[in-house]
Amino acid sequence: MQSGRLRGTTLSAVRFAQEIAEQTGGQWSAVVIGGQGVADVAERLGSFGPAKVYTVVGDAFEHCLAGPYSVVLAKLVEEHGFEVIATASTTTGRDVMPRLAARLGAGMVTGVCAWESRDGSILYKRKVFSGGVVASVTVSSPIHVLTIDATEFSDPMTGEQADVVAFEPGGLGAAYRARFAELQSHDSARPDLTEADTVIGFGRGVKDPANISNVEKLADILGAALGGTRAVVDSGWMPNDLQVGQTGKQIAPKLYFALGLSGSIQHIAGIRGAKKIVAINKDPEAAIFEVADIGLVADMQVAVPEIVELLGE
Numbered sequence: 100m101q102s103g104r105l106r107g108t109t110l111s112a113v114r115f116a117q118e119i120a121e122q123t124g125g126q127w128s129a130v131v132i133g134g135q136g137v138a139d140v141a142e143r144l145g146s147f148g149p150a151k152v153y154t155v156v157g158d159a160f161e162h163c164l165a166g167p168y169s170v171v172l173a174k175l176v177e178e179h180g181f182e183v184i185a186t187a188s189t190t191t192g193r194d195v196m197p198r199l200a201a202r203l204g205a206g207m208v209t210g211v212c213a214w215e216s217r218d219g220s221i222l223y224k225r226k227v228f229s230g231g232v233v234a235s236v237t238v239s240s241p242i243h244v245l246t247i248d249a250t251e252f253s254d255p256m257t258g259e260q261a262d263v264v265a266f267e268p269g270g271l272g273a274a275y276r277a278r279f280a281e282l283q284s285h286d287s288a289r290p291d292l293t294e295a296d297t298v299i300g301f302g303r304g305v306k307d308p309a310n311i312s313n314v315e316k317l318a319d320i321l322g323a324a325l326g327g328t329r330a331v332v333d334s335g336w337m338p339n340d341l342q343v344g345q346t347g348k349q350i351a352p353k354l355y356f357a358l359g360l361s362g363s364i365q366h367i368a369g370i371r372g373a374k375k376i377v378a379i380n381k382d383p384e385a386a387i388f389e390v391a392d393i394g395l396v397a398d399m400q401v402a403v404p405e406i407v408e409l410l411g412e
C-alpha cells in the first residue's frame with residue numbers, strides 16, 4: 100500500500116500467494132499496515148480470496164519505516180505460524196523484508212521470478228547478472244521470506260471476500276528509535292512508472308534537456324509514463340526515481356518506447372517484462388534493436404516531433 104491505495108505491483112505478491120497456496124494445499128492471508136486508507140486497501144485485498152486480511156493501523160505506520168514494519172510483521176508471523184512471507188520486490192519490499200528475515204532468523208530470496216516444488220522443498224528462481232542467468236535457490240530455514248519480481252506475476256484471481264481482522268502488535272520497543280521526518284517526492288500528473296501500460300524511456304540521445312519537451316509531448320498524447328536510463332539520471336536531466344534498469348525500476352508495460360538509448364544490459368534488465376518494445380536510435384548497430392519488436396533508425400530529434408505531429412498534438 101502507498102498513499103492509501105493498493106499499488107499494482109502488490110498484486111504480484113497476491114498472485115504468487117494464490118499459486119503457492121493452491122499448489123501446496125495451504126492457505127494465504129494478507130496484511131495491510133498503515134495510517135489512513137487501510138480499510139479500503141484491506142477490502143480490496145480481501146476480494147482476492149485470502150483466508151484473512153490482517154490490518155495494523157496507527158500513526159506510527161503512516162509512513163513505511165523498515166524498523167516498526169518488520170517488528171509488526173515478525174509478531175504476526177510468530178503468532179499465526181506463517182511459513183512463507185512475500186511482498187513485491189519494490190523499494191519498500193526490499194527495505195522491510197531483509198529486516199524481517201533477520202528478526203525471524205529466516206532465509207530470504209529476493210526477486211523470485213518463478214518457483215516449483217521439488218523433492219518436498221520449494222525451488223525459487225531468481226534472475227541474476229541483469230537477468231542474463233536464472234539461479235535456483237532453496238531455503239533451509241522453516242520460514243521463507245521473499246520478494247516477488249513484480250514483472251513476472253500478475254492478474255490475481257478474485258475469490259470469496261475475506262474477513263478483515265485487526266492485529267494489535269503491542270509495543271514496538273527500540274524500533275521506534277527511527278522516526279519519519281520528511282518525504283521528498285517528485286510529483287507528476289503522469290501515470291506511475293511501474294503501473295503504466297505505456298512507458299516512454301529515453302537516453303543520452305536526447306542530447307539536451309531542452310529536447311525533453313518533445314518526449315513529454317509524446318508521453319502526454321499517449322497517456323504514458325516517462326522513464327530514463329542511468330545516463331540521463333546521472334546528467335541531472337531526470338529524477339532518479341524514474342530510472343529504469345538493474346539499479347532502477349523494473350517495469351512490465353504493454354508498450355515501451357526506447358528513444359535514443361543504447362540498450363545496455365543494465366537498462367534491458369529493467370524492461371524484460373515489456374510486451375512490445377519500439378526503439379528509435381540513429382545507430383543501426385545499437386543493442387536495443389536486438390530486443391525491440393519495432394525499430395526505427397532515425398534521429399530522435401527529428402522523428403519524435405514528427406510522430407507528435409502525426410498523432411495530432
Ligand SMILES: Cc1cc2nc3c(=O)[nH]c(=O)nc-3n(C[C@H](O)[C@H](O)[C@H](O)COP(=O)(O)OP(=O)(O)OC[C@H]3O[C@@H](n4cnc5c(N)ncnc54)[C@H](O)[C@@H]3O)c2cc1C
Nearest residue numbers: 302303304328329330344345346347359361365366381399
Ligand atoms: C552497476 C551498474 C548499474 C547500472 N544500472 C543501470 C540502470 O539501472 N539503468 C540504466 O539505464 N543504466 C544503468 N547502468 C548504466 C549502463 O551501463 C549504461 O551506461 C546506460 O544505460 C547508458 O545510457 P544511454 O543508453 O542513455 O547512453 P549511451 O550508452 O550513451 O547511449 C546513447 C544512445 O543514443 C543514441 N543516440 C545518440 N544521439 C541520438 C539521436 N539524435 N537520435 C537517436 N539516437 C541517438 C546512440 O546511438 C546511443 O545508442 C548501470 C551501470 C552499472 C555499471
